[in-house]
Amino acid sequence: MVTSEYSAHHLQVLEGLEAVRKRPGMYIGSTDSRGLMHCLWEIIDNSVDEALAGHGNRIDVILRADGSVEVVDRARGIPVDIEPRTGLTGVEVVFTKLHAGGKFGGGSYAASGGLHGVGASVVNALSERLDVEVDREGKTWAMSFHRGEPGIFANGSPDSGFTPYLNSSELRTVGKVAKGVTGSRIRYWADRQIFTKDATFNLDELEQRARQTAFLVPGLEIVIRDERDGEPRTTAHKYDGGISEFVDFLAPDGAVTDTWRLMGDGTFRETVPVLQDTGAMVPTEVERVCHVDIALRWGTGYDTTTRSFVNIISTPKGGTHQQGFEQGLMKVLRAQVDQNARRLKVGTDKVEKDDILAGLTAVLTVRLPEPQFEGQTKEVLGTPAVRQIVTNVVSQELTARFTSTKRDDKAQTGLLLDKIVAEMKARISARTHKETQRRKNALESSSLPAKLVDCRSNDVSDSELFIVEGDSALGTAKLARNSEFQALLPIRGKILNVQKASISDMLGNAECASILQVVGAGSGRTFDLDAARYGKIILMSDADVDGAHIRTLLLTLFFRYMRPLIEAGRVFAAVPPLHRVIVMNPGSKPNETIYTYSEQELHALLAKLTKAGKRWQEPIQRYKGLGEMDAEQLASTTMDRAGRTLRRVGVQDAEAATSVFEMLMGNDVAPRREFIVTSADRLGRENIDA
Structure with a gap:
């Protein structure tokens, strides 16, 4: 049983760390996954600072299956000698004293990431258990802590029996190492009394930051090993070019x-x-x-x-x-x-x-x-x-x-x-054009493409532009729309792939030019979000492979030349139904029409109807294109605000999105082929709508 009582010997130390436990947000920002990641980087950054100072060229970060995380370096190792003012070993000072460490006075680090000397002690205070091992002076030294208090655990588990030191702490010698071998190993279990239940280590964020750090410290290798989900996954980042x-x-x-x-x-x-040595700040x-x-x-x-x-x-x-x-x-x-x-x-x-x-x-x-x-x-x-x-x-x-x-x-x-x-x-030129456009009167606004079916409302926030695939769907959409606030712009098949094309090619393409002209806010660096003529841009294409490709090409155009629309959350994809199921009711009761939007949803519905003893008309209609729906069906399922579903197109990480667009839609074939080959095993029958 882990004791929660603190001994008098460590009362002074724990007074400082108790402040961390009472106000963790002040030190790590939050107690969710972001705070958990902040703690991990406090430990990693200490090893990075050693590498910056020329000590050690590899850091290993291991996410253990039991919820702990371990950071291993081959640097100088935390000092194990006695610090004269406190009478404690360097290891205990680093992990129990706030504002203590090698970042002060300029003696150990010329330039470091840490400023305040609180990182390791804060992580210790917010950990249910923290174990540190130091290779130095031919020996392996070890010390353990429970929520900041030094002592000994009965075994390797954080909830095993813990015995705090009563009179004086002990930095144990647990092994020997060869002469000249130095380094530190820190393993800790985050305290679930502090962190939220859903707080987890984000592997993508960890790898992104590790890659960034490896770029900034040439020659430093950062290895990340994730053992949480069965088969371990290891990635390494090292860049000699900096x-x-x-x-x-x-x-x-x-x-x-x-x-x-x-x-x-x-x-x-x-x-x-x-x-100063006297303790005064001069x-x-x-x-x-x-x-x-x-x-x-x-x-x-x-x-x-x-x-x-x-x-x-x-x-x-x-x-x-x-x-x-x-x-x-x-x-x-x-x-x-x-x-x-x-x-x-x-x-x-x-x-x-x-x-x-x-x-x-x-x-x-x-x-x-x-x-x-x-x-x-x-x-x-x-x-x-x-x-x-x-x-x-x-x-x-x-x-x-x-x-x-x-x-x-x-x-x-x-x-x-x-x-x-x-x-x-x-x-x-863009500024001149914009000023010219502003001077145009209402009669001259007829320069918009003839195929645009505009809406009557001038309220931008309430208006919607549907970009529709094909003229056949346009005819149905005209009857299905609300002409007060819904405008339609048909496009003919697949537009130009603008990721491969030059700006002049894009502007010379009739479909791309029409879309830019109808949106009315310019393109690229001169794009003015406030000048956009519609509050929502909705891409409405068929629910088949060609429709998905057209939607991808349109998104490429918006991402590359009208990205503020996506960042503002004003671009959407319409979600037309895939199936229409007519449930037959007995007697004179009218039949019921139910729409489903995926194969899983259809199977679940049919199972539910079978269980209820209800029959349905065969064959079940599978929509391959928007033109197969009549106006009433298209309105109720896809265009009417009361019953439709829209998918908002967002971009959480612009850098990652840019690289994905370049890989999938750009000129370089090799990365695209590699992506298709390596991702093929993720695709099974359950992922294909058939």
């Missing part, structure tokens, strides 16, 4: 330039409180060094993909380092456009930031001691001096690239300037 490989991985389009690396550093001075002016490392490339697209990091901490909302990066880009590229104004035929127009960032994929990293973040979440870097240091590095390195006499550099910088000026001219 952030250059990261840029190539992130880039969603074809290349205009190679991946360029901009590196440099700068120094600055700041006044910080420094802990303001002291110190000199800091900020290292800047940037990888970037421009592609043929218009999307901008940037990732910024401070000591491998992701800063999704930017900060002073990102401001300095953009400032440096603007300074150099504006100057280069001005110098080449005659060749580029620029005139008096000025390049803006959006013109420069279009098609840019960049990873920006800075490393500095004790960075200042705005807020608890570390999402925005606040250290002021970093801005100018990054600007200087970008300016020097990029100017050197533009003034290089190498043939490749000259060719690529020339293409880049052409692209930036083309973006500028497209922006000016």
